[in-house]
Amino acid sequence: xxxxxxxxxxxxLMAAIPFVPGMPPFWIVLLDNxxxxxxxxxxxxxxxxxxxxxxxxxxxxxxxxxxxTALLTTxxxxxxxxxxPLSLVVSGLLAVLLGLVTVRLSGHYLPLGTLAWGLxxxxxxxxxxFLGRNDGISAIPPLSIGSFRMLDPGSIYFAIWVAVIxxxxxxxxxxxxxxxxxxxxxxxxxxxxxxxxxxxxRAKLLxxxxxxxxxxxxxxxYAHLQRAVNPTPFGAQAGIEYLFIAVVGGAGYVWGxxxxxxxxxxxxxxxxSYLPLILPGSGQVETxxxxxxxxxxxxxxxxxxxxxxxxxxxxxTSGRKPDTSLKLEARPRLPGxxxxxxxxxxxxxxxxxxxxxxxxxxxxxxxxxxxxxGPNGAGKSTTFNLITGVLSATxxxxxxxxxxxxxxxxxxxxKLGISRTFQHVKLVPDMTVLENVAIGAHLxxxxxxxxxxxxxxxxxxxxLLAESARQIERVGxxxxxxxxxxxxxxxxxxxxxxxRALCVDPMLxxxxxxxxxxxxxxxxxxxKLLRDLRDGGMSVLLVEHxxxxxxxxxxxxxxxxxxxxxxEGTPATIKTNPEVIKAYLGVAA
Amino acid sequence: MxxxxxxxxxxDGITNGAIYALLGxxxxxxxxxxxxxxxxxxxxxxxxxxxxxxxxxGQMPGTxxxxxxxxxxxxxxxxxxxxxxxxxxxxxxxxxxxxVLPAIVLAVTLYFAGQKPPVAxxxxxxxxxxxxxxxxxxxxxxxxxAHTSVLVLLIASVGVHLALQGLGLLFFGAEGQRGPAVxxxxxxxxxxxxxxxxxxxxxxxxxFIVGLWLFFGLTLYGKALRATAVNRLGARLAGIRxxxxxxxxxLLASIIGxxxxxxxxxxxxxxxxxxxxxxxxxxxxxxxGGLVSYPLTAVAALLVGIVxxxxxxxASNYKEVIVFMLLIPVLLLRSLAAPAVxxxxx
Numbered sequence: 042x043x044x045x046x047x048x049x050x051x052x053x054l055m056a057a058i059p060f061v062p063g064m065p066p067f068w069i070v071l072l073d074n075x076x077x078x079x080x081x082x083x084x085x086x087x088x089x090x091x092x093x094x095x096x097x098x099x100x101x102x103x104x105x106x107x108x109x110t111a112l113l114t115t116x117x118x119x120x121x122x123x124x125x126p127l128s129l130v131v132s133g134l135l136a137v138l139l140g141l142v143t144v145r146l147s148g149h150y151l152p153l154g155t156l157a158w159g160l161x162x163x164x165x166x167x168x169x170x171f172l173g174r175n176d177g178i179s180a181i182p183p184l185s186i187g188s189f190r191m192l193d194p195g196s197i198y199f200a201i202w203v204a205v206i207x208x209x210x211x212x213x214x215x216x217x218x219x220x221x222x223x224x225x226x227x228x229x230x231x232x233x234x235x236x237x238x239x240x241x242x243r244a245k246l247l248x249x250x251x252x253x254x255x256x257x258x259x260x261x262x263y264a265h266l267q268r269a270v271n272p273t274p275f276g277a278q279a280g281i282e283y284l285f286i287a288v289v290g291g292a293g294y295v296w297g298x299x300x301x302x303x304x305x306x307x308x309x310x311x312x313x314s315y316l317p318l319i320l321p322g323s324g325q326v327e328t329x330x331x332x333x334x335x336x337x338x339x340x341x342x343x344x345x346x347x348x349x350x351x352x353x354x355x356x357x358t359s360g361r362k363p364d365t366s367l368k369l370e371a372r373p374r375l376p377g378x379x380x381x382x383x384x385x386x387x388x389x390x391x392x393x394x395x396x397x398x399x400x401x402x403x404x405x406x407x408x409x410x411x412x413x414x415g416p417n418g419a420g421k422s423t424t425f426n427l428i429t430g431v432l433s434a435t436x437x438x439x440x441x442x443x444x445x446x447x448x449x450x451x452x453x454x455x456k457l458g459i460s461r462t463f464q465h466v467k468l469v470p471d472m473t474v475l476e477n478v479a480i481g482a483h484l485x486x487x488x489x490x491x492x493x494x495x496x497x498x499x500x501x502x503x504x505l506l507a508e509s510a511r512q513i514e515r516v517g518x519x520x521x522x523x524x525x526x527x528x529x530x531x532x533x534x535x536x537x538x539x540x541r542a543l544c545v546d547p548m549l550x551x552x553x554x555x556x557x558x559x560x561x562x563x564x565x566x567x568x569k570l571l572r573d574l575r576d577g578g579m580s581v582l583l584v585e586h587x588x589x590x591x592x593x594x595x596x597x598x599x600x601x602x603x604x605x606x607x608x609e610g611t612p613a614t615i616k617t618n619p620e621v622i623k624a625y626l627g628v629a630a
Numbered sequence: 631m632x633x634x635x636x637x638x639x640x641x642d643g644i645t646n647g648a649i650y651a652l653l654g655x656x657x658x659x660x661x662x663x664x665x666x667x668x669x670x671x672x673x674x675x676x677x678x679x680x681x682x683x684x685x686x687x688g689q690m691p692g693t694x695x696x697x698x699x700x701x702x703x704x705x706x707x708x709x710x711x712x713x714x715x716x717x718x719x720x721x722x723x724x725x726x727x728x729x730v731l732p733a734i735v736l737a738v739t740l741y742f743a744g745q746k747p748p749v750a751x752x753x754x755x756x757x758x759x760x761x762x763x764x765x766x767x768x769x770x771x772x773x774x775x776a777h778t779s780v781l782v783l784l785i786a787s788v789g790v791h792l793a794l795q796g797l798g799l800l801f802f803g804a805e806g807q808r809g810p811a812v813x814x815x816x817x818x819x820x821x822x823x824x825x826x827x828x829x830x831x832x833x834x835x836x837x838f839i840v841g842l843w844l845f846f847g848l849t850l851y852g853k854a855l856r857a858t859a860v861n862r863l864g865a866r867l868a869g870i871r872x873x874x875x876x877x878x879x880x881l882l883a884s885i886i887g888x889x890x891x892x893x894x895x896x897x898x899x900x901x902x903x904x905x906x907x908x909x910x911x912x913x914x915x916x917x918x919g920g921l922v923s924y925p926l927t928a929v930a931a932l933l934v935g936i937v938x939x940x941x942x943x944x945a946s947n948y949k950e951v952i953v954f955m956l957l958i959p960v961l962l963l964r965s966l967a968a969p970a971v972x973x974x975x976x
Contacts, residue, residue: 153917327796
């Protein structure tokens with residue numbers, strides 16, 4: 042992660058601004074508003090830009106935060122400092138409730154769902170008697186420390202920007218951690234993350250809560266800045282506005298949220314105060330220009346302004362190699378016999394009328410390399426998905442170390458020591474190779490989100506990264522460790538997937554076409570690696586089309602054709618098996 | 631509760647629901663083809679309605695000028711995009727479609743504006759004007775963003791909504807307007823009174839649903855649109871111009887929006903910003919329909935209309951809360967019914 046120096050400079054600058062002589066108070070008000078919007082946008086960066094969950098409903102959480110403190114400080118006379126945790130808790134709890142309903146929605150349901158409850162809650166704010174209906178609640182006490190009362194925008198300025206900078210630090214810490222990697226993997230679909238033990242619904246709920254709490258914080262500050270709340274700023278329009286602040290700034294970047302807030306707030310202000318001078322006449326001209334500028338901005342920089350600015354800076358590759366001498370504890374082993382690792386008994390998978398896997402049975406023993414071959418569409422990848430719990434079998438059973446795992450989800454299978462790679466590479470392209478591989482070690486770390494935010498996870502994190510670095514070196518990609526996974530060739534990406542799978546500390550490695558896209562020398566290196574792994578006590582089950590590679594490597598081969606097992610045996614017997622030759626060449630030789 | 635009231639509410643709900651159904655259909659159409667969540671759909675409604683009402687009351691609607699201005703913009707985008715391979719026919723076609731056409735429409739509108747033309751002329755002019763706005767809108771705002779993510783398209787959609795709503799205020803003022811009934815007269819069946827207007831609403835909704843169904847099922851353009859919806863790249867490789875698909879989708883959406891507006895404006899007073907909420911209720915219907923199914927969207931829209939009618943009678947304060955909260959159980963059911971599937975996102 043980048044150094045903390047620029048943030049420190051930024052913090053000092055922000056702290057100095059109010060003391061600049063002749064600073065117009067109006068600018069401080071603007072900066073207050075930017076800070077408030079930045080807090081919400083930061084949550085959206087995590088939720089939408091990083092986690093891939095688009096929410097229009099954030100304004101409602103700002104409302105929860107604001108109304109909680111407004112009600113408790115006016116009607117019950119609580120101190121604002123006491124209502125701070127309460128505001129955050131209320132936002133967080135409601136996020137849990139709404140999140141349980143909405144985060145499971147996929148694709149476009151989610152943003153529309155959030156829009157719906159965002160609107161509904163806005164109308165609720167404006168209709169509830171105890172929240173003052175459309176008039177809201179006024180005469181909210183100001184924040185105060187001792188006898189220092191933050192009555193004007195200039196004094197609450199510090200509270201707001203301390204909150205922004207702290208939240209940014211905590212959010213960046215979170216992203217740069219075990220939990221953060223799980224969150225960053227969400228946007229690329231859940232199969233890969235789940236194959237390494239990430240509980241994706243929980244990770245989604247977590248970012249949802251994080252975003253809501255940040256919004257609640259913004260609401261709490263807002264209530265004490267304005268010292269009055271009414272429903273208007275918490276409506277759907279505001280929810281949409283927060284989202285476009287995040288997108289304009291650069292939805293994947295924490296500082297993009299702050300920059301976006303600055304751009305949007307200042308742009309609106311400038312348009313509101315100067316446009317009527319240029320174009321006198323009926324109002325709303327600024328809305329028109331604002332809308333047009335928004336579209337133009339997106340056409341010029343669809344990724345947002347922050348990444349565009351960053352690309353102007355000279356590139357820094359500041360990857361430090363982790364200290365590989367740190368040892369990571371081994372995966373907890375199940376007590377069990379070591380003979381048959383995997384036993385597939387009459388496994389069958391039907392998709393409607395198509396039988397993808399038809400009563401296939403085979404075993405994988407300890408310390409052996411088994412190859413699963415067959416023409417395209419033979420059911421090889423489906424068999425992998427059945428074993429790893431991505432799909433559940435229509436009938437038949439699959440046992441690992443003698444235990445049935447038919448209905449076990451992927452997260453349970455990987456705990457048993459079965460890890461895999463994918464036929465279509467599933468890496469997170471905008472994460473480094475090291476970070477991608479570290480997802481493989483997810484289950485071997487313990488630190489939770491709170492520990493990560495507070496940087497209490499560093500010892501754990503260092504061990505995870507050390508293990509990842511060791512596995513990357515083992516597969517021969519040490520030079521690419523700090524490159525973005527998306528910048529590697531497809532063949533190298535497959536090798537990265539193997540390193541990630543090795544981070545599980547598996548007993549059985551499932552490789553789906555690992556040699557595809559590799560050059561001759563690389564294939565030989567891969568074969569050597571797999572033999573070494575076997576000699577070190579690991580078993581390998583691989584799907585592969587390169588017959589030369591398979592015949593030289595595998596101890597045993599299982600041949601599938603149209604979902605049915607047609608042969609099994611040593612490479613020598615398979616080569617001469619008439620059924621196999623017929624399946625591959627179409628006629629009996 | 632009394633049967634008359636119930637029947638009356640039901641009728642009211644169905645009339646509103648039919649409008650939401652049309653809007654829901656348009657949203658589904660545009661989303662499926664272009665991945666744009668069309669928030670400005672509501673503006674098409676108000677533009678159609680208020681253009682119609684202005685014309686009928688003898689005023690000059692500003693939307694005709696907007697269409698010409700946007701046409702000039704669209705032409706500029708066309709020429710800029712093709713700047714490396716400009717040739718006469720392309721320029722001519724772009725100028726004809728983007729500048730000459732709206733100029734003619736503007737001239738016709740100017741001609742009719744002062745003299746309170748017959749209803750049919752008002753309808754035709756309003757439809758053409760809004761249809762052109764929809765078409766050019768796609769060219770200017772969305773076609774250059776066609777390759778970006780749904781999120782970016784959505785934000786652009788919000789920007790367009792803001793700009794169009796602001797323009798709406800500029801053109802039509804803050805006061806609401808009503809238009810003359812499209813079909814006057816009424817008849818009574820039992821205790822229910824059917825106005826010509828509400829019958830028009832039912833008729834047009836049904837005609838559109840059937841028409842869209844035929845269009846997508848039977849025509850080549852309809853199939854091209856569906857192909858684009860499923861796989862943009864694949865459709866392009868098969869020779870379908872995806873930008874054309876987008877234009878057709880926007881054209882249809884703006885016509886549907888304008889038509890809905892023309893149908894409601896005789897029933898309720900519309901303001902420049904009424905469209906947003908009307909469009910959102912179409913959204914609710916579209917979401918309940920899953921953004922994919924046209925018949926389901928239509929049924930859901932009727933449901934939304936009926937729930938709205940009943941809640942405005944029994945708990946008018948909470949009318950909007952109830953309508954939007956209606957989604958939560960639906961979403962809950964949907965998320966329980968459909969197990970999460972892997973999505974390949976780009």
